[in-house]
Amino acid sequence: MKVVICGGGVIGTCAAYYLAKRGTDVTVVERAGVANGASGKSGGFLAMDWCRGTPVDPLSRRSFALHAELAESIGIDWGYRRVETLSVAASQRQGLSRLRQRNALGWLGSNATVHGQLGTPETTAQLTPDLFTKGMLEASGATLVEGAVEGILLEDGKAAGILVDGAQLMADAVVIAMGPWSVLACQWLPLPGVYGLKGHSLVFRYTPDDPKALFVELEDIAGDISTPEVMPRTDGTTYVCGLSGEAPLPVNPSHVGTEKGGPEKLRAMTELFAPELSRAEILASQACYRPVTQDGMPLIGQVPGVMGAYIATGHGVWGMLNGPATGEALAELILDGAAATVDIAPFDASRLPPLDTANFLREG
Ligand SMILES: Cc1cc2nc3c(=O)[nH]c(=O)nc-3n(C[C@H](O)[C@H](O)[C@H](O)COP(=O)(O)OP(=O)(O)OC[C@H]3O[C@@H](n4cnc5c(N)ncnc54)[C@H](O)[C@@H]3O)c2cc1C
Numbered sequence: 001m002k003v004v005i006c007g008g009g010v011i012g013t014c015a016a017y018y019l020a021k022r023g024t025d026v027t028v029v030e031r032a033g034v035a036n037g038a039s040g041k042s043g044g045f046l047a048m049d050w051c052r053g054t055p056v057d058p059l060s061r062r063s064f065a066l067h068a069e070l071a072e073s074i075g076i077d078w079g080y081r082r083v084e085t086l087s088v089a090a091s092q093r094q095g096l097s098r099l100r101q102r103n104a105l106g107w108l109g110s111n112a113t114v115h116g117q118l119g120t121p122e123t124t125a126q127l128t129p130d131l132f133t134k135g136m137l138e139a140s141g142a143t144l145v146e147g148a149v150e151g152i153l154l155e156d157g158k159a160a161g162i163l164v165d166g167a168q169l170m171a172d173a174v175v176i177a178m179g180p181w182s183v184l185a186c187q188w189l190p191l192p193g194v195y196g197l198k199g200h201s202l203v204f205r206y207t208p209d210d211p212k213a214l215f216v217e218l219e220d221i222a223g224d225i226s227t228p229e230v231m232p233r234t235d236g237t238t239y240v241c242g243l244s245g246e247a248p249l250p251v252n253p254s255h256v257g258t259e260k261g262g263p264e265k266l267r268a269m270t271e272l273f274a275p276e277l278s279r280a281e282i283l284a285s286q287a288c289y290r291p292v293t294q295d296g297m298p299l300i301g302q303v304p305g306v307m308g309a310y311i312a313t314g315h316g317v318w319g320m321l322n323g324p325a326t327g328e329a330l331a332e333l334i335l336d337g338a339a340a341t342v343d344i345a346p347f348d349a350s351r352l353p354p355l356d357t358a359n360f361l362r363e364g
Pocket of ligand 1: 179
């Protein structure tokens with residue numbers, strides 16, 4: 001069986017891995033470089049049970065376990081490790097010294113203090129996103145085709161392949177996994193809308209003495225609250241995100257960039273709670289879009305009414321976490337006719353109306 005996967009983000013490469021593991025002939029088609037989007041620019045933070053109380057919980061728990069298994073079984077170092085995760089309060093307006101005496105973390109500034117433990121090494125972990133995404137593709141052995149997916153080929157109402165830069169690429173099954181750009185597929189298939197929420201991030205050359213994942217609540221001098229996240233990594237870098245962007249999703253993923261003043265603002269925010277970190281060399285100033293749906297839940301399953309066409313996107317803030325269990329479930333669905341490891345019924349695309357694409361898409 002031949003499967004074509006549109007999109008070389010974490011969802012596409014995880015699907016490639018679990019399909020190829022079972023002997024499927026897999027081709028991944030990627031327009032702008034594997035992991036160029038959020039799958040290479042995200043935090044890479046993983047939590048076992050932070051989706052509890054939602055239909056995504058079983059997917060996340062399965063995926064958290066698969067991450068540990070993959071890090072153990074595949075001989076590629078993508079910076080996976082278990083971490084302690086702390087919440088930090090920081091304020092430019094109020095002294096936090098009384099709390100600080102009890103809860104110091106050496107690399108935080110005098111405005112900041114630890115005020116809670118959000119996760120232990122049993123429940124939280126991290127990885128370096130681009131290394132993981134590329135590592136999964138490498139481990140899959142799938143063929144990579146560089147090109148833009150421009151359409152889907154249908155024969156008797158069934159998916160028969162895709163159009164890549166004007167050329168036909170035939171397949172028995174097609175998976176749409178283009179993150180926020182999956183919205184392009186709404187022109188070709190009856191799919192609900194997928195939207196992109198933009199975020200900026202910085203990668204500093206910095207290794208704190210006591211590396212912990214931090215979720216910071218930061219109050220600036222005007223009383224405005226922001227919530228940066230800080231991930232020290234195993235490769236001598238520390239990642240900081242937490243500043244959104246307004247620019248709409250460009251059709252070409254290569255055109256995604258930071259917005260005027262964005263990186264400077266994020267650095268200034270960092271200075272308020274971790275001055276030494278904020279002064280370290282910046283190795284990357286970047287932005288990316290997380291894929292979201294109208295109801296905040298992913299789309300995973302067969303495209304309604306179109307045999308051989310599948311969708312896997314809309315993972316929001318948890319795409320790095322939920323990549324493996326999504327890929328595994330998708331492989332089961334395509335090869336066995338049903339997902340066995342996780343119930344993906346809540347993620348069926350038919351729960352939402354198809355997007356009316358008239359005037360929705362424009363070249364960026
Ligand atoms: C700032 C930020 C921090 C985040 N932190 C975390 C975190 O700590 N933990 C976590 O679990 N998740 C996190 N996320 C979410 C996570 O990064 C995403 O959910 C995930 O990366 C989405 O993966 P994807 O494969 O669906 O999409 P993408 O990574 O966007 O991949 C889609 C791919 O499709 C390609 N493509 C687009 N158009 C075409 C075309 N026409 N033809 C061929 N290819 C095409 C793109 O080039 C891209 O490579 C974060 C997101 C952001 C923005």
